[in-house]
Amino acid sequence: MTNEVVIEAWNTVLFDKFTRFKYLFVEGYAAISEQVFERHPPPVGSKILDVGCGFGDCTVRIAKLIGDKGIASGVDCASNFIQQCNLLAEQEALNNTKFFVADIEVDDLSGPYDQAFARFGTMFFNMPSLAMKNIRLSLKPGGKFTQVVWRKREANPWLHDAEMCVRNIVPVVSHDETDAVHCGPGPFSMAGPDMVSDMLKAVGFERIQFERFDSEICIGRNLDEAIQFALEIGPAGEIIRLAGEEGQRLKGQVEKGLADVIAKFERNDGTIWAPSSAWFITAFNPS
Numbered sequence: 638m639t640n641e642v643v644i645e646a647w648n649t650v651l652f653d654k655f656t657r658f659k660y661l662f663v664e665g666y667a668a669i670s671e672q673v674f675e676r677h678p679p680p681v682g683s684k685i686l687d688v689g690c691g692f693g694d695c696t697v698r699i700a701k702l703i704g705d706k707g708i709a710s711g712v713d714c715a716s717n718f719i720q721q722c723n724l725l726a727e728q729e730a731l732n733n734t735k736f737f738v739a740d741i742e743v744d745d746l747s748g749p750y751d752q753a754f755a756r757f758g759t760m761f762f763n764m765p766s767l768a769m770k771n772i773r774l775s776l777k778p779g780g781k782f783t784q785v786v787w788r789k790r791e792a793n794p795w796l797h798d799a800e801m802c803v804r805n806i807v808p809v810v811s812h813d814e815t816d817a818v819h820c821g822p823g824p825f826s827m828a829g830p831d832m833v834s835d836m837l838k839a840v841g842f843e844r845i846q847f848e849r850f851d852s853e854i855c856i857g858r859n860l861d862e863a864i865q866f867a868l869e870i871g872p873a874g875e876i877i878r879l880a881g882e883e884g885q886r887l888k889g890q891v892e893k894g895l896a897d898v899i900a901k902f903e904r905n906d907g908t909i910w911a912p913s914s915a916w917f918i919t920a921f922n923p924s
């Protein structure tokens with residue numbers, strides 16, 4: 638099995654969608670990763686790998702935290718994201734970042750690193766245990782891997798309720814039934830601590846810990862924007878896209894359904910904030 642389909646998806650349709658809603662991701666996810674860095678500060682002067690770095694904003698934040706004597710490297714399988722990362726590093730005039738294109742599951746990750754970090758990246762890896770093993774092998778002995786993943790669906794209604802709404806209206810086409818490119822396993826694939834800790838242990842990590850983090854996340858500056866966000870991003874967006882013409886035909890009906898679902902998250906100022914829940918997972922390469 639190769640990752641061609643997933644890599645193509647992240648370089649094309651998913652890159653376009655994430656770019657459209659970049660401001661929501663960059664601000665919303667940064668609020669969560671700041672909490673991670675407060676609890677697990679990247680050591681000054683260290684060498685850190687940001688796994689599945691997307692737009693690179695987190696890598697840049699790490700670069701600032703570790704200072705000039707450290708190096709923050711961002712890796713992503715999609716060259717379009719890496720281009721954006723390089724532009725960002727240039728804008729920020731940073732000389733302690735590196736960005737490169739690689740498939741985290743099979744390619745050399747140019748270690749050894751003191752630490753690896755992944756914010757909402759590992760849930761999309763097609764063969765996560767290969768990825769986890771490769772990440773561990775890229776770490777120095779005793780190196781720490783910190784990852785942020787979504788907890789269970791029900792604790793993340795901004796994704797789950799939207800998905801349920803779309804499922805009631807649009808016929809679901811599985812990845813096996815379509816030639817369309819897709820994102821890989823999906824946002825809740827790392828939500829189960831037993832499964833994830835077994836996987837980390839099986840590939841050689843030790844001292845595995847899970848910390849729950851709940852917060853409200855902004856999913857739109859108004860109701861319309863939140864509906865478009867739900868229509869495009871996450872499982873709801875994937876169901877519509879994979880359903881092809883039928884998905885497009887039913888879009889109006891879906892929009893009405895989503896408005897009912899999302900209206901309950903509206904604040905007095907019209908912005909939309911939904912509860913979210915993540916795991917901060919830490920694990921160590923044996924010394």
Ligand SMILES: C[S@@+](CC[C@H](N)C(=O)[O-])C[C@H]1O[C@@H](n2cnc3c(N)ncnc32)[C@H](O)[C@@H]1O
Pocket residue numbers: 640643647662666688689690691692695712713714715718739740741742755756757758761762763
């Ligand atoms: C949801 S995005 C998260 C991006 C970023 N970490 C953030 O927090 O904004 C997941 C990222 O993982 C990358 N990705 C998926 N599979 C990958 C693989 N096998 N190797 C490297 N990167 C991968 C995607 O291209 C995408 O940029």
